[in-house]
Amino acid sequence: MYPQKVDALFYAHSVEEITALAPLLEKIRTTPGKKAYVVVSGGKFCPCEDAVRALKWPKAVCRERRFKIFDLGIGLLSEMSKSEVPVLQAVYASMRGLIKIHNPSIVVAVSDIDGHVKKALRMASETNSNASALVLLPKASVPKALWMADLRPTALPNWNKMRLSVSIITQNRASSLTRLLKSLSDAYYLGDEVPIIFNMDSKVDEATLKLVNSFEWPHGPKVLRRRIIQGGLIRAVSESWYPSTDDDFGLLLEDDIEVSPYYYLWVKYVLLAYHYDPQVSLPELSSISLYTPRLVEVVKERPKWNATEYFKQIHPNTPYLHQLPCSWGAVFFPKHWKEFYVYMNMRFTEDAKQNPVQIPKSRTNGWQASWKKFLIDMMYLRGYVSLYPNFPEQASFSTNHMEPGAHISAKDNVVKHDKTDFEVPLLKRDFRDFLPNGKLPPASKLPSLNLFNQALSLKGLKSAGAKLGQDVLRCNNATEIVAVDHETGLPSHCAAF
Numbered sequence: 001m002y003p004q005k006v007d008a009l010f011y012a013h014s015v016e017e018i019t020a021l022a023p024l025l026e027k028i029r030t031t032p033g034k035k036a037y038v039v040v041s042g043g044k045f046c047p048c049e050d051a052v053r054a055l056k057w058p059k060a061v062c063r064e065r066r067f068k069i070f071d072l073g074i075g076l077l078s079e080m081s082k083s084e085v086p087v088l089q090a091v092y093a094s095m096r097g098l099i100k101i102h103n104p105s106i107v108v109a110v111s112d113i114d115g116h117v118k119k120a121l122r123m124a125s126e127t128n129s130n131a132s133a134l135v136l137l138p139k140a141s142v143p144k145a146l147w148m149a150d151l152r153p154t155a156l157p158n159w160n161k162m163r164l165s166v167s168i169i170t171q172n173r174a175s176s177l178t179r180l181l182k183s184l185s186d187a188y189y190l191g192d193e194v195p196i197i198f199n200m201d202s203k204v205d206e207a208t209l210k211l212v213n214s215f216e217w218p219h220g221p222k223v224l225r226r227r228i229i230q231g232g233l234i235r236a237v238s239e240s241w242y243p244s245t246d247d248d249f250g251l252l253l254e255d256d257i258e259v260s261p262y263y264y265l266w267v268k269y270v271l272l273a274y275h276y277d278p279q280v281s282l283p284e285l286s287s288i289s290l291y292t293p294r295l296v297e298v299v300k301e302r303p304k305w306n307a308t309e310y311f312k313q314i315h316p317n318t319p320y321l322h323q324l325p326c327s328w329g330a331v332f333f334p335k336h337w338k339e340f341y342v343y344m345n346m347r348f349t350e351d352a353k354q355n356p357v358q359i360p361k362s363r364t365n366g367w368q369a370s371w372k373k374f375l376i377d378m379m380y381l382r383g384y385v386s387l388y389p390n391f392p393e394q395a396s397f398s399t400n401h402m403e404p405g406a407h408i409s410a411k412d413n414v415v416k417h418d419k420t421d422f423e424v425p426l427l428k429r430d431f432r433d434f435l436p437n438g439k440l441p442p443a444s445k446l447p448s449l450n451l452f453n454q455a456l457s458l459k460g461l462k463s464a465g466a467k468l469g470q471d472v473l474r475c476n477n478a479t480e481i482v483a484v485d486h487e488t489g490l491p492s493h494c495a496a497f
Contacts (some may be wrong), residue, residue: 006035006068007153009104009132011095012051013041013117017110019054020139024108024146026055031149037068039098041091041117045074070098088116095124104132105156106148111136111191133159138191144262145190147269147432150439155277162271163248164264164331166196167241169233170255174207176403177255181215183426187261190268193220199240200226237327238344238371243334246486251290251331256403259329260426263290263397267331270319270387273440275333282443284458286336286384289326290397293388294421296453298324298362298376304421305453307390314447315436317392321385321448323461325375328422329398336384338489344374346472357381357470362451380451381471382481383462383497387446391434394424462497 012018028036040046048062048071125134198212241250357377367373450456469477475494483495
């Protein structure tokens with residue numbers, strides 16, 4: 001009978017590697033209910049005695065079972081043979097056995113580990129029938145990933161599943177785009193591959209073209225798209241990204257947005273905690289906002305609003321669920337985005353007054369060239385929400401610089417915009433310092449708001465949408481909302497909620 005499952009199994013092939021991994025190792029080991037064991041190569045590479053010295057553990061640890069540090073003695077093999085094959089075979093065989101015995105959720109190593117060792121670790125992880133994920137972290141990223149310790153062991157094996165594509169909408173604001181690209185380049189990506197896509201309308205200027213062509217992106221593929229016929233903002237945004245799999249998420253950014261260096265860490269943490277954990281059920285979550293609003297934008301008066309003040313009785317910095325989607329930096333979920341495509345195709349009208357959905361007391365009923373108006377309608381009718389951050393002074397993972405473009409300062413836009421109502425500070429420090437108990441709260445504890453920033457349960461949101469009765473299918477106004485085929489996004493039937 002094998003021992004109890006562990007959360008993480010760390011592998012270090014050198015003393016430098018164990019030193020780099022130490023902060024995360026200690027964080028997991030000191031988190032109540034968590035277990036992490038260490039494997040070192042041994043011999044001339046990383047003997048146990050040197051490893052425990054680097055970790056500042058007692059010397060006796062190498063002889064005590066309770067500390068769970070395993071010395072594979074692999075360095076001795078390399079001294080007897082000039083070939084790398086014995087080392088590869090020894091790492092694979094030893095790690096395969098340890099993984100089978102301890103069944104870790106993740107196997108953690110540094111990303112620049114020896115290529116042969118990396119191959120052995122990958123093969124050993126893949127042989128585990130319970131799916132241990134191999135997590136390869138750049139040394140500099142390790143201190144930025146300490147929130148891993150707060151994820152459930154059921155979420156951790158999904159570490160490598162998500163794929164975020166950054167989709168930028170741009171045309172003729174090269175200086176704004178330069179600022180956005182610098183902020184994206186300065187962010188922490190944990191060694192993940194993150195494709196970047198530039199979506200340019202037909203009237204793109206020379207400066208912008210030169211900028212996107214010369215821009216170097218080390219985190220993944222760079223894709224350039226340019227329209228032949230001017231599409232306008234509604235098409236430029238809504239057609240800028242489409243998911244290729246159910247693990248493909250899209251971050252949509254107009255070029256006057258700027259992001260925090262912590263934005264990707266937040267997105268990954270939220271997805272693992274609320275989307276990829278099989279013990280969590282939150283199907284209403286359709287997107288992750290990087291931005292915290294300062295106004296209630298859907299009512300005529302547009303009153304100021306402060307989430308920190310509003311939620312102070314729960315916790316001043318709790319994240320929250322809101323029925324309003326964000327257009328100033330948000331990550332959209334694949335299934336809901338497919339659904340939105342179909343919904344917008346069925347409901348798009350050039351004249352807002354011809355739209356069959358009229359949400360009571362909402363300014364959005366009169367919005368004209370707005371893709372967001374259609375997304376708001378769908379989310380209202382079907383009870384979907386976005387997760388919003390909530391930090392002091394509305395510090396966020398994105399900010400909007402409100403520069404003249406297709407919407408701001410447009411001739412037909414009669415609403416005046418005060419920049420101070422929209423431009424929020426970017427979060428420049430670890431978000432765990434502000435979260436309740438230093439971590440994301442359980443999904444069941446997240447407060448939820450309706451479109452008008454009023455507290456309402458998730459069931460209450462669905463009830464309001466059903467009562468309106470203006471979705472693409474006729475359902476029971478008291479008990480049912482539209483359900484869709486998540487592969488195609490097509491409405492399929494009415495479902496009780």
